[in-house]
Amino acid sequence: MSAAKPSATIRYTAMRLGVFVGCFVVVAGLVQFGVLPSGLGDSNFIWVVLLSLVVSAPLSFVLLRKQRDEMSVQIVEKVDRAKARLDANRAQEDDAA
Template sequence: MSASAKSSAAIKYTGLRLAVFAGCFVLVAVLVQFGILPKGLGDSNFVWVVLLALVLSAPLSFVLLRKQRDAMSEQIVDGVDRAKDRLHANRTREDGIA
């Protein structure tokens, strides 16, 4: 697989992960604004909304983005395996020369 395909899988997963977080952030902000969810203490409302959005988006991303995460991790494993093979080939070549 090419380097551009590898980076595009990572970029796609990251973009989708950010989109899930943004959606959760908007949802939590609306729920807090209408009083369905409690507001933070004092001026901590923004931090409260961000933390609630993170807590909500993590399990959603885990379930909803499984295919993208698996594709990205497969590409990472392939890249690590290729690097190990190159390292092994270089060591074997050095051993044969010396």
């Protein structure tokens, strides 16, 4: 893995946020035009946010599978490197004792 490659976690998070924002715009438009019911009283914004979350979650699960898998691989590699360093440090301490 090269150092110039952007973090898979940041890329996945940005794409997930993009899916949410897209859903928010669509849901807000549908509520504005009366296709979807609006919230009660002043709760319209909260209604749109919650509905956008509910819609964007399964979309992200399906659409961002590749990015999620890349993120998982990157995280596992980092954890494995950290474990290897920890084991090496423990071995040095055992040799010194």
